[in-house]
Amino acid sequence: MFHMVDEHGSSAWAGVCDLIYLDRRDDIGYYLDQASQKGSSILEIGCSTGRITELLADFGKEVHAVDPSPEMLSIARKKIE
Numbered sequence: 001m002f003h004m005v006d007e008h009g010s011s012a013w014a015g016v017c018d019l020i021y022l023d024r025r026d027d028i029g030y031y032l033d034q035a036s037q038k039g040s041s042i043l044e045i046g047c048s049t050g051r052i053t054e055l056l057a058d059f060g061k062e063v064h065a066v067d068p069s070p071e072m073l074s075i076a077r078k079k080i081e
Contacts (some may be wrong), residue, residue, distance in 0.1 A: 028055055035061050049077025 011081050031052050035042060047053045047065035049072050056063050057080055 003070070031056065032059060035059060047076055048072050050079045052077040 032055070035056055040063065041062045042056055044053050044056070044063055044065045047067045048069075050065065053063050053065045053076055065073075065076060067076070
């Protein structure tokens with residue numbers, strides 16, 4: 001299950017954010033470890049383009065993702081659908 005809250009804000013990074021983090025996967029293990037130790041619902045504040053949101057949702061977690069950029073949320077939604 002995936003929930004998003006859309007707020008207004010800066011969207012300058014929406015088009016390049018995933019390119020910047022393309023090769024950065026070393027933090028994913030940390031987030032999966034934390035998710036396995038906590039409850040089944042996760043609030044991700046500043047989800048950006050959903051790089052971590054997508055992984056947590058694929059891991060079976062209920063993720064509530066928030067970002068001030070409508071463009072970032074649009075990209076994140078496409079990853080989850």
